[in-house]
Amino acid sequence: MSLVVNGVQQSLLTSSNHANERLKVDVGQTGFWEGREFRVSYELSISSSASRVLKFSSPVDFILQSQSLTCDEHGILFQAYRALQGTEGGVFDGYVPIYKNNFQSTAPDYTGQVAITTGGTFTPIDVNSSVETIRLRTANATAQAVTVGGAVSGERGLAAGDYYLVFSNLAGSGTALGVYSLIFEERP
Secondary structure (H helix, E strand, O other): OOOEEOOEEHHHEOOOOOOOOOEOOOOOOHHHHOOOEEEEEEEEEEOOOOEEEEEEEEOOEEEEEEEEEEEEEOEEEEEEEEHHHEEEEOOOOEEOOOEEOOOOOOOOOOOOOOEEEEOOEEEEOOHHHOOEEEEEEOOOOOOOOOOEEEEEEEEEEEOOEEEEEEEEEOOOOOOEEEEEEEEEEEEO
16 A cells, blocks of 8 residues: 555655655656657668658558758758658558667567558659758768758657658759658557
8 A cells, every 4th residue: 555645645756755755757758668669760872863752651640759861972852741742653662671769678569560661752742842841961072071960859740641751862963872760659
């Protein structure tokens, strides 16, 4: 039986000293501890005037926690679209690795439901209607190597469905190189 102090169970307090007692607060994410949080680190190599499209397919609602893009050669434009904002083409048959964010032995055995594929195309109805945009361009001067980055953070709840992540080469010549990183939590 738990002792009640000032209407609060003692097990929920940080101290038995009345002057120093505080409520215990866990700042961790429940999805992380339940094994429903995942991450992606995807290396990009985009030839001149080309693009790479990742199709993010989720049968369940999810929380987009953060995404970032770095570029160390030329420039990359990132635009995210919802399925209703354009037309899919080609075949998305290349699977992008998705990793659990919590590999601890105490994490529950949860099987992720999201699939991220590449290989196809996406043509937006209006190229300026993306729901997310990040633009990066490196200096690329002789004898200089500069990595630039951009990120979007802050939790956003998104509905189950298909999303298209389009990465385009901004340079017009040469191959743009970078890394796209993503953290999300499934909400079954």
